[in-house]
Amino acid sequence: MATIKLAKITPNPKQPRDEFETPEMIRWIDDLAxxxxxYGQLEPIVVRPYGTPVRYEIVAGECRYxxxxxxxxxxxxxxVLRNPxxxxxxxxxLSMIENMHRKDMTPMQDARAFGRLVEGGRTVEELAERFRISTQVINLRLALLDLRxxxxxxxxxxxxxxxxxxxxAKLTKANQGAILTRIMRGDFNRDNEAIHFADAMFKAQGQEHLMLVEEMTPEQATKHRATRxxxxxxxxxxxxxxxxxxxxxxxxxxxxxxxLEDAVLAGQLRTIETAGESINKIRFALRQAIHVRAAHQALADGKTDETDADAPTPSVGSEASAGQGPGTHPHPPADAGLPPGIDAGRQAEADPQAGNAVPEDRCAAAEEPVAA
Structure with a gap:
């Protein structure tokens, strides 16, 4: 432990949390100050020495700084870290672990940080063990690096x-722009609808169109009519x-x-439960089919021509006007299917006799838990 003059300390320009001037971050730092x-400084920052004369670079604790x-x-x-x-x-x-365990970073900050670690030679499995989150979460974050x-x-x-x-992110750059326009104008009521539409568009990218009856073999046409x-x-x-x-x-x-008698009640309940399962399956299939047709129609309309991949996406407007699509509130709920991850709630504790201090380094433009 050491007391170091602030004039000898410099922030780390490569740290994972790359935005400190957003309104939310400014408020956090004001509250922390x-x-x-x-209450005083409850926990030291972490620095490493460098240069001659010696200066110090922040490894963890830039918000406290x-x-x-x-x-x-x-x-x-x-x-002071002195491990050569x-x-x-x-x-x-180390800096990323500190940031994630104090307060979650945004998904794109996660993505860029994980990407840097993977480029440096870390495997997804090593990162999952190190950060105590699933490989699925890390792969989902890495996928975000393919977004326009x-x-x-x-x-x-x-x-x-x-x-x-x-x-x-699985779509071509042109199709990403097309679905962004749909999301921001409020075409989808829930995140799941946007996910299913994007999945349908991804599958449709390799097809010219849905198979027409005229294109079927006689056997296929006969089976098609019978099923219809x-x-x-x-x-x-x-x-x-x-x-x-x-x-x-x-x-x-x-x-x-x-x-109804006992046996009849039980029998009817089984019948209704079985029917309910089938209804849920067909309801899901019908919704998927709607997305499939809409995705093919979007491609057929020529709105996602690959020649427009580098063209600017139509304006998505302000945050207020963009608030009709999925995930438009500041702290969206956990996405369906995303596995649980680390507990990002570790906070510095204040003297119980003095009340609750603001947790140190609540430095986050956090959108949702890393593995929400």
């Missing part, structure tokens, strides 16, 4: 969820059941208990 002024500068202090408590075996990548990894800048910007703002971003007839008949019967199900659903449990 107030907390340090009231900035808050101390704001308070007009001249020195700060610091832990630590290279630049090791120090970057306009889409990545909306992910960083929290206007597009990371799961949606990862699926959109059976499907029409099935949906007619489903429509006829709607009134019967509505009637049955309107009977109170107390009445059902009197009207």
């Amino acid at each position: 107030e907390s340090i002024s009231k 900035r808050a101390s500068l704001k308070l007009g202090r001249t020195a700060i408590e610091a832990h 075996g630590l290279d630049e990548l090791d120090l970057f990894e 800048p306009e889409v990545a910007q909306q992910v960083d703002k929290g206007l597009i969820g990371p799961m949606v971003g990862a699926m959109v 007839d059976r499907l029409d008949s099935a949906f007619r019967r489903v429509s006829g059941l709607e009134a019967a199900l509505t009637f049955a659903a309107g009977i109170k449990p107390e009445e059902l208990a009197v009207l």
Whole structure:
């Protein structure tokens, strides 16, 4: 532990958290400065020595450093790393761990940081073990590096969820621009709708169009007509059941208990549960089919011609006007299917007799947990 003059300390230009001038970050640092002024510095920053005469570069704790500068202090408590075996990548990894465990970074900050570590020779499996998150989460973040800048910007703002971003990243750059326009104008009510549409568009990229009846072999055409007839008949019967199900659903449990015997009740429950599973499956399939047709239509309309890949995406407007699409609130809910990850809630504790101090280094333009 050492007390070091702030004038001898410099921030790390390569640290994972790359934005400190956003309104949210400025508020966090202001709150942290107030907390340090009231409770003192609860935890030292981490620095490494370099150069002659000796100066110090921040490895972890830039928010505490900035808050101390704001308070007009001249020195700060610091832990000095003197391990010559630590290279630049090791120090970057330490800084990222510090940032992620104190307060989550944005998905794009995660993506860029993980990308740098992978480029430096770390494997996804090593990172998963080191950061205590799944390989799936890391691969999803790395996928975001394939986004065109306009889409990545909306992910960083929290206007597009990371799961949606990862699926959109699979598309060509032109198609990414097309789906961004749809997202920002509010074509999708939920993240899942945007994900399924992007998936359908990804699959459609390799096809000229949906197969037409005229293009089928005689055997395929015969099977197509038979399936279509059976499907029409099935949906007619489903429509006829709607009134019967509505009637049955309107009977109170107390009445059902009197009207039906135990065996009948149990049997009907099994029938309804089985039917419910089938209804959920066909409902999902119908929604998917809608996205498939819409994706093929979008490609057929020529709106996503690959010749426009480098053309600017139509304006997505302000955050206020862009608030109709999925994931448009500042702290979107966890995306379906994303596995649980690390606990980013580690905070410095204040003296219980003095009240609750603002956690040190709550430095985040955080959008959602790393593995939310």
